[in-house]
Amino acid sequence: MTNRLIARCLTALLLALPCLAVGADQEEPAVYVIKKGDTLWGLSDRFIKDPGYWPELWSKNGQITNPHRVYPGQKVRVFPDRLEFVQEGDQKSVAAARPEDAVQNVTEEQRFAIRGSEGYLMETGMKPFGSIIGGHHDRIIIGMDDIVYTDIGAVNGVKGGEKFSIFREEGAISHPVTNEIMGRKIVPLGTLQLTDIEQTASRAIITKTFKEISPGAYLLPYRDERRREVSLKMPSRQLKGNIVESYSGTTTIAAGDIVFIDLGSVNLAEPGNMLYIVRDVDLDRRYTEGRGATLPQELLGALVILETGRKTATALVIKSIDAIYKGDKIVSHTK
Template sequence: MKKHLCLALLFLGLTAPFAAAQEQPTIYTIVPGDTLWGLSQRFLKDPYYWPNVWANNQSVGNPHFIYPGQKVRIYSDRIEVEQAPAAPAPQAPAAQELREEPQAVTFSVNGSEGFLIENGMKPSGNVISLHQNREMAGTDDIVYTDIGRAQGANPGDRYQIFKKIGPVSHPVTNVILGQQVIPLGELQLSELEEKASKAIVTKSFQEISAGSFLLPYQERKLTIPLKSADRDLTGYIVQTQTGNQALAVNDVVFLDLGKAQGMQAGNMLYIVRDVVPDQRYANAKIEKLPVEVVGALVVVATGMNSSTAVIVKSVDTVYRGDRVEMKKSR
């Protein structure tokens, strides 16, 4: 069964009238326990398809569940979710009708995810000392940096404070991809010398010490829209935020795919594993079986050759070293 789903969804507004004329859909009513994942597997025999249903149906706010009573139109190559009927409202005096526009599917991140600082990436500066030679600093404390007028800095400039956790090696090639870092807080420069400055910590998430490095301030809380795949990509989960090997929904991971490979914030990838065929029961040698889909994740930030992602779906435990795939054709 041919599936040119991304093209069909992209031009849905143009193709729907023609499709309706050629094929009458089956109408299915959602019952408790139904999921997009399950519907895609049940009716299209394709568990990969559920993110496309989610991304292209604005009435579906939660990626994992739809609501009992909703109706879906099932075609041979796609599933369309009908808008859920609104609950009847008490009668009131006639007034001007207000319409709320449906919102696009988005993800919110708070900036605590961290990232990989890749080889060759240089920080803006470092915290070189704390006020009164303290060991740790927090909100409203004074620190000193090696950023000064020579770097073009000005009083009032803001920076984010990070700490390096350790090197990250690729689980397959063992190549060092970079250093895992976590955010510690934010500071603002107050007084400048030629090659140094005094600053005040305006916000701290963890204790700050000398040696922490600085990057220009960026808004931490972001809303990221889900983006359709525009290419095929294959990579790996190379590290986890917490260091845990076993992962589940909402856990943060790091991938070996970045801007250089065409990865974008908002892209969704599937977490897959190979299935080893049992040759004992085969009449001929089987080289390969369809992969097992164990979950899905969404990229929330990208570096040049790495990215940060959040697991949004899992049907089995996810591990560091698991393979991820993004498919344009699905």
Template sequence: MISRMLVKMIAVLWVGIAAGWLNPAVSYSEEASEKVLKLHSGLYYTIQKGDTLWDLSERFFDSPWVWPDLWQKNSQITNPHRLYPGEQIRLFSREETQTMVVESRPEPEVAVEPQEPPYYFYPPINSVGFIKERPVRPSGAIFKVKGNKAMISYGDLVYIRPIGRPTFTPGDRFTIYRVLEPLKDGEIKADVGIQHCILGLVEITEGHPKFAMGRIVQSRQTIELNDLLMPYEARSPKITLTQSKKRLEGKIIASEGHERIFGDQAVVFIDKGRQDGVRVGQSYYIYEQEKERLDSKKKEDLLLSPVDYGDILILHTEETTATALITRAEKTVRPGARIRSPF
């Protein structure tokens, strides 16, 4: 299969050179080739009606079975079985294609390969927000979009006002984010911290003394004027599983979208962080513990044994809070739900 993939890649590269530019889709769909967006980071194919990761993998990589790798390279796709026409997915630039041909040469056999530790694969990890006691110091803010559009989305060209003395170099990427009003703990009515919502990603195209220009290369939520920028730090979608902190108890403060009820696969914030021993890759139970009066004639309530009804996986940590994914929920979860260590 490797040989077939190499032939396919070399053929694609030859066509790109003959045409003056590289477009992996040129021999399959003229409509699709017109939709390819060229950036510093590579080529982006426009999803057509009826496209699936399965058939795109077959088309470009000569095997439908590599679709998980294509999904991994496009973390903005939250559901691999549902693609939307007009959405952009990243393919390979000329340099990456050539590199792949070199790296695909057979390497010497290794007697025993090290065993990879268990992990949880979460593609949209770079869209996960967080809560900090103080807001992140921004590098800049969007002050204009080309065309004066009401909503900023994928592919739009934006103008950026520097804040402080950042360096904007073509090809650099910045995370677009927004800060919300201080989040309160519903039980104690105290501020927990400031929520940072991750909106997308911008790639710098031009740098000028008093402003910069950039192209939106990922749009996870609606982007608006005055939204902020901070340096992009890629996070691995492979969440290595690790031992949980013993005897830890806490609670879910809120879901990322501030829903009243939520469940499986919801992203939530908890009131424990690094200072409490919480680390990325740890798991904790969601539980409830009821009280019951055994004798109606007495005013004494008996605290019953805790009952677990869900699990969370830690995705990101701050000093006093953490962001987690609900990986199991046997019933509806609400803000204030209790969490505890598995042991």
């Protein structure tokens, strides 16, 4: 399945914003003047209801170096099926623009929230720093502001006031295609802060919770788990990989689910990269033998990378039009 075809198919997946109506029989196209906050993604979505069109728009306009940053005052001709940036000195097109042709509402760059509780794969070589060995008054279920005890002490070089991330480990995750061990699945539970340090132990207070915490939970050096956002970013190279596991562990994956994929910083994958989820179409060999038929891949949905490790990444499934499973392929759409 070609990138162009995938991009066109994704039109059915992504929400369309209100668009500017431009009549097919109009003698001159409307000219939109770029406002602060506009992006190629937003312009494509707003005017031709095809957010997947923006890589084509970018590739045909060399003056646009950053696909997610266009500048106020630039002008775009709006056709029913395409957009064209007005080149400098093209006075005829600029003169044809009428005040009523400009859209006043600004399309903001699309962003995706990271809550801090998405989880990740702890890759080979990383180990827990310590663990919670008990709760105050022998509590089994521990929550916000509760006192706990850890096996981290002065021998570990820590000081009072240091923070640690609390997590649950759910075992090694193997690649569904190659069987390679990709890492150990980490489920964030919250954070704590050390208050009193002894030689080999310490007292701490729970400062944030995502899920119920119990003695035995592991500790890692503090990860910034404040809510933040990532913006869509075009991949710097073609990316191809697979979905390795889901956060929930369920068999069927759908829109809104967190997944882990086999692409990381070594593959030049970055937060904000959008990938399409596809599956090869298999036909009965009795009817295709000797013909060498290659069919277009089935488009299943799309995901956005939220955070990357070295060889893996955490991603959010933003759209699904069919059931998605571990092992399904992911591909990028690049310039």
